[in-house]
Amino acid sequence: MFEPIRGGTRGGQAExxxxDVSADKDRENYLGHSINAPTGRWQKNKDVHWYNRDLKDSELQRxxxxxxxxxxxxxxxxVALCVIISIRKFQAVF
Structure with a gap:
């Protein structure tokens, strides 16, 4: 009933x-394929992770x-709940 656990990984996570996804004919079925496995001329010499590389802002600014x-x-x-006592002067958020 209780057998030893097989070695290795299930589902091919190790491999x-x-x-390999970018070369696969069914690459559109992978979640995140357009970012993590870009194909085509549009991605050549482009930083597809540009949104995640904003290093100019410091932690305090964030x-x-x-x-x-x-x-x-x-x-x-x-304001929506009609419980406001005093409204702060509008400031630009961004």
Whole structure:
């Protein structure tokens, strides 16, 4: 009833490579294929991960932006619920 566990990985996770996906005829069936396995002339010399490489902003700037967004959301919620005591002067969030 209790047998020893087989070695290796199930599902081929150990052998998976995105380069193989880009060569596969059914690559559209893979979730994330357009980013992780780009094919065609459009992707040549392009940074397809540009949205994730924004290194100019510091952690403090990011936290300040999040604080402003949360503040604006709290103000909007207070106005919608008619419980606002004082409205802050509108500030640009972005």
């Amino acid at each position: 998976f490579k995105w380069s 936290l300040e932006e999040i604080r402003k967004v949360k503040e604006a959301e709290a103000d909007a919620l207070a």
